[in-house]
Amino acid sequence: MDGDLGLNISVMGPDGIGLERTKAVMIVCRTETHPFMFQPLRPGEIFGREIALDGAGLEYKLGALGRYRVSAMLFTTQPKQWYKKWQGTASHDRDVQLDPERLFEGTLTSPPLEVEVVE
Secondary structure, three states: OOOOEEEEEEEEOOOOOEOOOOOOOOOOOOOOOOHHHOOOOOOOOOOOOOOOOOOOOOOOOOOOOEEEEEEEEEEEOOHHHHHHHHHHHOHHHOOOOOOHHHOOOOEEEOOOEEEEEOO
16 A cells, blocks of 8 residues: 555557657655555455646646557565565564565556547
8 A cells, every 4th residue: 555666657649659758757755664554455456546647747748639558567666575674673563464475576567548638
């Protein structure tokens, strides 16, 4: 629910050419992560967040009318390593029962999504 995740987005214009990646940076920061904030996903469950492709942080130029094709990859940043390090420093939270081997590490890839700009 609250952890270190990387997001990579690519956008293809109506002409089939990839839009130039923006120089803008979108950072979602948090002050503290705690294993009590972790939530398991069961088979078939999804999570998500709405992000404006042309809004602050991404600022893709979606000027031409037509269909844009959006792909996204979400990747984790070593949650097992983080948790093991956290375990070694958090003596007051020894009652947290979490098997670090069950933490997901890897990349999630979305199916391509089409967005139509009509006005």
